Amino acid sequence: MKKLIIAIDGFSSCGKSTFAKLIAAKLGYIFIDTGAMYRSVTLYAMEHGAIENGIVDEEKLIGMLDQIEITFRFNRLREASDVYVNGEIAENKIRTIEISNCVSAVASIRQVREKLVRMQQQMGIKRGIVMDGRDIGTVVFPDADIKLYMTADPQIRAERRYRELLEKGDTVSFDEVLSNVISRDHADMNRSISPLRKADDAIVLDNSGMTLEDEIDWFMKLFEKHQN
Numbered sequence: 711m712k713k714l715i716i717a718i719d720g721f722s723s724c725g726k727s728t729f730a731k732l733i734a735a736k737l738g739y740i741f742i743d744t745g746a747m748y749r750s751v752t753l754y755a756m757e758h759g760a761i762e763n764g765i766v767d768e769e770k771l772i773g774m775l776d777q778i779e780i781t782f783r784f785n786r787l788r789e790a791s792d793v794y795v796n797g798e799i800a801e802n803k804i805r806t807i808e809i810s811n812c813v814s815a816v817a818s819i820r821q822v823r824e825k826l827v828r829m830q831q832q833m834g835i836k837r838g839i840v841m842d843g844r845d846i847g848t849v850v851f852p853d854a855d856i857k858l859y860m861t862a863d864p865q866i867r868a869e870r871r872y873r874e875l876l877e878k879g880d881t882v883s884f885d886e887v888l889s890n891v892i893s894r895d896h897a898d899m900n901r902s903i904s905p906l907r908k909a910d911d912a913i914v915l916d917n918s919g920m921t922l923e924d925e926i927d928w929f930m931k932l933f934e935k936h937q938n
């Protein structure tokens with residue numbers, strides 16, 4: 711069977727990673743959550759004084775980039791890869807509201823994007839990969855075999871993220887999560903480098919009223935067409 715590159719872009723909290731992880735497992739492909747990479751850089755910056763009180767010191771962060779090593783290791787329990795920063799697991803630490811509030815600013819720095827895009831392209835060299843993010847179909851793999859652009863109503867996305875945070879024991883208000891979703895949409899679509907936009911050849915998947923099973927069924931039909 712032909713090994714494909716599957717690029718999934720879209721808004722935050724619209725279930726990209728859950729969906730991408732499942733289709734990768736179904737196909738026996740590698741799954742890479744590139745948001746986790748931007749979050750990891752943000753975590754390192756926070757822990758090393760390049761973000762203080764939510765303000766990013768760009769120059770300091772750019773000077774640190776060579777010291778940040780991001781790797782993924784497969785976790786059998788989660789059936790997905792955990793992200794590691796300089797050999798230390800970062801999976802839980804990167805999913806807090808503090809990181810979410812600063813990650814858009816970090817992701818808008820050119821040098822950060824250049825470093826992470828290079829790593830992502832390297833990861834796709836052997837194909838058989840599902841990668842999710844904001845610029846995968848437009849910048850990282852413009853020649854990807856299948857490109858999806860995922861979207862869902864902001865209110866529904868905020869509810870999903872809110873439930874996730876509560877389950878983890880985070881004490882956060884729904885309004886804070888909704889305002890974070892809306893402000894990240896704005897930042898992701900309006901930054902000057904690699905803004906979130908639909909690639910011309912991407913297929914839109916609005917999952918507001920869909921179950922995960924509906925999404926997978928829909929995708930498998932599309933995938934089969936690409937195997938011929």
Ligand code: DC
Binds near residue numbers: 842845
């Ligand atoms: O998918 P996520 O919410 O975990 O992504 C975190 C942030 O990283 C998001 O605000 C936008 C940014 N990002 C990006 O700019 N490019 C990517 N390929 C992936 C994420």
